[in-house]
Amino acid sequence: MLVIRPIEQRDFTALKQFAIESGHGFTSLPVNDELLQKKLDHSIASFASRPAGKGECLYFFVAEDSDTGEVIGTCAIDAAVGLSAPFYNYLLGKQVHSSSRLGIYNVVDTLTLTNDYTGVSELCTLFLRESARHGLNGRLLSKSRFLFLAEFSELFDHRILAEMRGVSDDKGNSPFWCWLQEHFFSMDFPTVDYLTGIGQKGFIADLMPKYPIYVNLLSKEAKSVIGLTHDNTRPALRMLEEEGFSWRGYVDIFDAGPSVECELSQIRSVRASRKLKVHVADREVPHGYTCLLSNIHFADFRALIADVAVNEEKEQVVLSEEVALLLKVADGDTVRLVEI
Incomplete structure (x- = not known):
């Protein structure tokens, strides 16, 4: 039987293997021993002393086969994002350009860099080994966090966020990032993905365009993936949508994957538990x-x-x-x- 429990030091080898298997675009599991150990230490410390309220805590869980002892998946909850380091998103919005004198009225889509999710709690790092993706395993791994949120709601924000992995190919090429790279950066997507994963985010503020980006100026390929998820991430998105999560226009700044959210009290498994x-x-x-x-x-x-x-x-x-x-x-x- 598959059991969800808090991560322990003995799970490091499995966590590293998950980081390797998850591939490009899975920023929260960098293939870096020091960073993985730091995340593991952060979670162990968070579970070791229950805080009085919401703080910068990380709650990492693993799925263990009770018969074999094998760890086959992981998931986590970040209690409050963006407090120590900026947490960036693009917000898809609109601007109107009109002239009554000329009889012209144009509405254009824009992408504006924001820190709107600062302090929000995030569901993150959901990964299940391919060989275990059957039956109710994925559902257990994803939804077990909702029972933890329900039981210890005082430790989390009233808004719960989940960033969905955006579109990229097997080599890690993201159509959205290719456009940004051409005009603002000189790094490929795997490099940017890795730097973000290890916490080196200073380049974002330095190089990212400060003003709204007009979507109609993007390449056809970049525009076509805004708000879309990676093929491997669609099952996770469907489960979140079942729980009441919805997309409100926020996308990842690198691959344009959607960020979905829900009020904690309105999550189906929280409300119905x-x-x-x-x-x-x-x-x-x-x-x-x-x-x-x-x-x-x-x-x-x-x-x-x-x-x-x-x-x-x-x-x-x-x-x-x-x-x-x-x-x-x-x-x-x-x-x-x-x-x-």
Whole structure:
């Protein structure tokens, strides 16, 4: 059974392999041992001491096969982006050019550099190994974070953001970046992607155009990918849209992938989740519901998908011994769950 838990030092090798396999455009997993270790240390420190409120905390999780011990995926929540280093996006907007005297009225699309998401909480670093992309594994990896958000909402912003990977080819070439590179930069997309991943973002403020970009001046190829996602990212976007996330015109400054957002309280799995007392069955659990469940522990957080029975009268959920053990709960404890 696949179980979600906080990342530990022993997961470094798997995390590095994920960084290699994720390819170009996956900025939050740079192929750099020092930066990966820094992220791992940041998460371990965040889980080690629960803060009183929202801060610059990083909560990294991994998906572990309870039968083999193999770690096959990862995901994370950044509690507040843009506080120590600027967090940039383009906002797709409009400008009107008109002349009543000449009878001309033109509306043009623009891209304006913003820091509008400063302080917002971000869902990030969702990666599942290709061999594990089946069944409910991707759904568990993505949606488990919503139970953590629901249980510890005071640690996060009321707005939740997710940046979707934009269009690029197998060699890391981004049509949107190719236009920016030609006119403002002298670096290819993989280099820019890597520098951003390791935190070297000073070049953005130095070289990025300061004024709105008129979209009609972009190349046909660059215009065609604004707001579109990478093929590998579409399943993740669909799951977020199921949860109530929507695109409000913000795109990544390098590959023009969409940034989607939702109010924390309006995320479907947050809103629909509930807490029930645990009863551990001494025999097979009667047929009931397939649910996403988590314990309500902070540092020892666990989440999984399992078939459970619910006794509405007693406000009780019936778990098998195996599920209770993996969730680190016993009779009388509380779990949070939402039906899949």
